Amino acid sequence: MAGDADYQAWWARRERQGASPSAVFDLMSLNRQINVADILPVVQCPTLVVHRRNDLIVDVEGGRELARLISNAEMLELPGDDHVPWTGDNIDMIANRIEEFLTGTKPSPVMDRVLATALFTDIVDSTRHAAALGDEAWNRLLHRHDTLVETVLERFRGTKIKSTGDGCLATFDGPARAVYAAMALGEAVTELGIEIRAGINTGEIHTNDGDVSGLAVHLAARVMDEAEPGECLVSRTVRDLAAGSELSFEDRGLRSLKGIPEAVRLFRASGK
Incomplete structure (x- = not known):
């Protein structure tokens, strides 16, 4: 954690609050005199010894000796020089x-x-x-649009x-809700004097820090590009998964x- 200033500050505060420098020196001296080697062979419980090879506090030979003296103990040696297990590059591995x-x-x-x-x-x-309204009026319209988006998404659990x-x-966790949300938003924004186009696809997406990516997301964007004003286009996957809903799909x-890489069949979604 040499590059983590917050962690260094926390660790230093922890050590200062734990004991005075002289008390720490005495405790460390006493700890180094402890030798339990004679009783380790009688340990019968399953044991896993984890030690980093270049540990700066305790030599890895100490861990190896511990594993050797405990019957059937497993020894896991890892790269690195950190002593405590919750730091270093292999925390998840441990x-x-x-x-x-x-x-x-x-x-x-x-x-x-x-x-x-x-x-x-x-x-x-x-x-x-935007050109017709000017920046200020356009920004107000965008704000109203975004408010409508939030309202519709909340309604359809998006x-x-x-x-x-x-x-x-x-x-969305369901394609039908996504279609209903798109149609509801398309209807709602007419009060602003604008139209939207929408594109929907279902597939595996990659999630990372609140954002999403992947071919399925890319395809949804391309489907939207094909939509006419006021239109909601969906992929065949969405059409198939929404079977049984109160929706109709026109083959486009x-x-x-x-x-x-391959041509995609699109469908225009509408309510029955």
Whole structure:
């Protein structure tokens, strides 16, 4: 943690509050005189010894001797020179190995990919509107638009990922809700004198610090680009997954989308 000023300050404060310098010196001297080697062979419980090879506080040979003297102990040597286990580059490796040792099962990998429905929206002719209204009035309109977006997303349990300037990216755990949200937003913004276009796709997305990415998200953006003013276009995956809902889908044919290797069949979504 040599480069972490906050951690250094916390650790220094912890040591100062724990004991005076002279008391620490005495305690460390006493600790170095402790020798439990004679009783280690009688330890019968399963034991895992974890030690970093270049430990700056305790030599790794001490860990090796500990594992040698305890019957059937497992020794895990790791690279690094940090002493405490919650610092260094292999914290997760230590935690995972301890979990496996205690449970007998390797921990499941942390998945950063989830199945979700991505919705992109965009204000039609935004540049023309901005030029006609002027900056101040246009910014007020955008604020009202964003408020409507928040209201619609809350209603249909969507998650706003980010604003795209004159539109938004949101995710849903169900494709039908995404379609209903897009149609509701399209209707709501008419009171502002504008139209939107929307594109929706369902697939595995990569999540990272509140943002999303991946081919499924990219495809949703390209689907939106194909939509006409006031239109909500969806991929075939969305159409298939929304079967049984009170929605209808009009086949708009195969489209070649930028960055997508194969042609994609699109559908215009509407309520029945």
